[in-house]
Amino acid sequence: MAAEPVDLLVIGGGITGAGVARDAALRGIRTALVDKGDFGGGTSSHSSRLIHGGLRYLEQRAFRLVVEASRERRVLLTIAPHLVRPLAFLFPAYRGARVPAWQLRAGLWLYDLLAAFRNVRRHRWLGRKAVLRVEAGLRERDLTGAGLYYDAQTDDARLVIATMRSAAQAGALVANYTEASSLLKPDGRVRGATLRDVLTGATCTARALIVVNATGPWLDRVRRLDDPQAEPLLRLTKGTHVVVPRQRLGNAHAVTLTSPIDGRVMFALPWGDQTYIGTTDTDEDASPDDVRATADDVIYLLRSVNAFFPQARLAPTDVVATWAGLRPLLAPPRDLSASDVSREHRIVESQSGLITIAGGKLTTYRVMGHDVAERVAARLHEVDGRPRPAAPPTDRLPLPGGETADLEVLVEAAKARGVLESTARHLVRSYGSESAAVLNRVDHDRALGRPIVAGRPEIWAEVVHAVEREMALRLADVLVRRLHLFYETGGSAAGAATAVAASMADLLGWDAMRVAEELADYRALADRARTFLKETPRSNP
Numbered sequence: 084m085a086a087e088p089v090d091l092l093v094i095g096g097g098i099t100g101a102g103v104a105r106d107a108a109l110r111g112i113r114t115a116l117v118d119k120g121d122f123g124g125g126t127s128s129h130s131s132r133l134i135h136g137g138l139r140y141l142e143q144r145a146f147r148l149v150v151e152a153s154r155e156r157r158v159l160l161t162i163a164p165h166l167v168r169p170l171a172f173l174f175p176a177y178r179g180a181r182v183p184a185w186q187l188r189a190g191l192w193l194y195d196l197l198a199a200f201r202n203v204r205r206h207r208w209l210g211r212k213a214v215l216r217v218e219a220g221l222r223e224r225d226l227t228g229a230g231l232y233y234d235a236q237t238d239d240a241r242l243v244i245a246t247m248r249s250a251a252q253a254g255a256l257v258a259n260y261t262e263a264s265s266l267l268k269p270d271g272r273v274r275g276a277t278l279r280d281v282l283t284g285a286t287c288t289a290r291a292l293i294v295v296n297a298t299g300p301w302l303d304r305v306r307r308l309d310d311p312q313a314e315p316l317l318r319l320t321k322g323t324h325v326v327v328p329r330q331r332l333g334n335a336h337a338v339t340l341t342s343p344i345d346g347r348v349m350f351a352l353p354w355g356d357q358t359y360i361g362t363t364d365t366d367e368d369a370s371p372d373d374v375r376a377t378a379d380d381v382i383y384l385l386r387s388v389n390a391f392f393p394q395a396r397l398a399p400t401d402v403v404a405t406w407a408g409l410r411p412l413l414a415p416p417r418d419l420s421a422s423d424v425s426r427e428h429r430i431v432e433s434q435s436g437l438i439t440i441a442g443g444k445l446t447t448y449r450v451m452g453h454d455v456a457e458r459v460a461a462r463l464h465e466v467d468g469r470p471r472p473a474a475p476p477t478d479r480l481p482l483p484g485g486e487t488a489d490l491e492v493l494v495e496a497a498k499a500r501g502v503l504e505s506t507a508r509h510l511v512r513s514y515g516s517e518s519a520a521v522l523n524r525v526d527h528d529r530a531l532g533r534p535i536v537a538g539r540p541e542i543w544a545e546v547v548h549a550v551e552r553e554m555a556l557r558l559a560d561v562l563v564r565r566l567h568l569f570y571e572t573g574g575s576a577a578g579a580a581t582a583v584a585a586s587m588a589d590l591l592g593w594d595a596m597r598v599a600e601e602l603a604d605y606r607a608l609a610d611r612a613r614t615f616l617k618e619t620p621r622s623n624p
């Protein structure tokens with residue numbers, strides 16, 4: 084990046100930046116992207132992992148957003164079938180609930196209508212008995228029925244990696260752990276940035292004709308590098324999730340609930356043998372670097388779910404893992420509550436030419452990438468008169484691993500190579516058609532076919548793949564975002580951390596001091612996610 088100027092420098096490697104870089108690079112725009120942490124390490128790996136039309140936005144009458152998000156749901160199910168999967172939701176109706184059954188039934192019709200009846204399947208209404216047959220753990224008292232409808236679930240962190248790799252395959256230069264610490268403005272226009280290698284402290288400058296700020300909840304900070312007086316664009320709200328063993332709820336579906344505490348819509352979502360519950364939605368002043376689950380967040384989520392799954396009796400000590408993120412939402416008029424803030428996106432250009440993309444959702448990232456790349460192409464045309472390139476077919480080009488829709492064929496192919504069914508399914512869900520590349524490593528070294536944690540499907544070949552193909556540079560990159568063992572193994576996979584660090588040390592040439600640092604930082608991350616256990620909640624459990 085320091086060697087030659089590029090057309091476009093994207094600051095921020097969450098889903099938004101990745102989508103911009105992919106679209107721009109596919110147009111032939113010389114593109115570079117930096118992230119100060121790991122790709123997707125910000126909000127984009129702390130979401131509810133839903134690719135959804137957004138049923139609850141119907142209450143806000145945000146119909147345009149629902150139409151757009153429903154279309155994107157269909158697109159992502161097609162271009163990344165391994166990472167974006169249909170998910171059946173049950174929305175139970177209770178007498179006296181904030182959302183009455185008639186409203187829910189009308190809402191589900193409208194939801195299908197706004198998806199032009201091209202959702203995964205059309206919704207159905209189930210009577211009380213049928214609901215209890217399919218979701219036995221739900222509270223019976225006051226239950227009148229439930230809507231069964233469809234949305235999609237994704238692996239948010241891996242969706243970012245796949246999009247980033249697609250950008251890189253199209254020619255983008257991408258670097259994680261590289262912070263844009265100041266902006267270059269040689270002629271009053273933003274023409275690049277000073278970059279700092281976060282791992283070594285080394286600095287360099289990257290020159291670019293256009294700079295895009297795609298830093299999510301950090302974006303007002305980056306705008307102030309350009310203009311210290313810039314008014315904030317965002318109102319940050321925090322969302323927390325907790326993970327509990329799925330057998331405690333016994334939920335077969337994703338379940339949509341309205342919290343009895345404040346009437347907000349929330350979810351209990353299945354993820355293998357776990358269920359994650361979320362989310363909270365509260366205004367947050369903390370730095371995006373310091374956000375975490377508090378005891379209040381955890382109590383709110385558990386109390387809400389316990390009210391619908393009375394046998395679960397979840398307590399804070401049942402929580403296996405937590406995550407929390409900040410929504411980079413556009414600042415609304417002051418009299419709206421946090422949940423009413425718009426999820427739509429906006430492109431803002433400063434006087435000195437810094438282009439900022441604000442708002443949006445994981446679901447609509449491809450559209451955001453397109454809109455920003457259009458703006459960049461127009462500006463490049465103004466700068467040097469070059470023709471505007473045609474928009475690439477990002478709605479049809481598969482993301483890496485998404486070339487085939489028939490995942491069962493891939494699962495069978497993996498099994499035929501001698502791995503257990505659970506590992507075959509896990510590999511296909513994570514890497515799609517690239518699961519074959521992971522298994523090629525096992526052909527060269529049988530030891531790489533062994534599980535990282537006994538009884539779990541993840542294998543050692545994935546650690547090598549994460550480092551060599553997915554730019555993992557730190558222990559948490561592998562355990563938290565590439566493999567998710569941090570969330571899915573009790574005790575934040577602390578037992579596996581030492582061995583994974585040793586493997587990464589071999590691959591990346593770490594000395595003993597670096598290994599110790601990585602382990603210490605990883606432990607601190609795990610402690611932080613469980614700090615809530617030591618706090619006294621303000622609300623009574």
Ligand SMILES: Cc1cc2nc3c(=O)[nH]c(=O)nc-3n(C[C@H](O)[C@H](O)[C@H](O)COP(=O)(O)OP(=O)(O)OC[C@H]3O[C@@H](n4cnc5c(N)ncnc54)[C@H](O)[C@@H]3O)c2cc1C
Binds near residue numbers: 098127134262322445
């Ligand atoms: C709790 C929660 C649940 C959500 N659930 C859903 C959902 O289910 N479905 C959905 O569609 N959307 C969901 N969203 C919204 C969605 O997750 C976000 O809109 C999206 O992830 C934002 O991505 P981003 O790339 O803009 O920001 P981020 O992912 O935060 O990326 C910004 C990046 O910029 C980097 N950065 C910051 N400063 C610098 C700098 N100076 N130099 C270099 N890099 C820098 C950061 O390290 C970070 O990686 C949810 C959000 C939250 C908080």
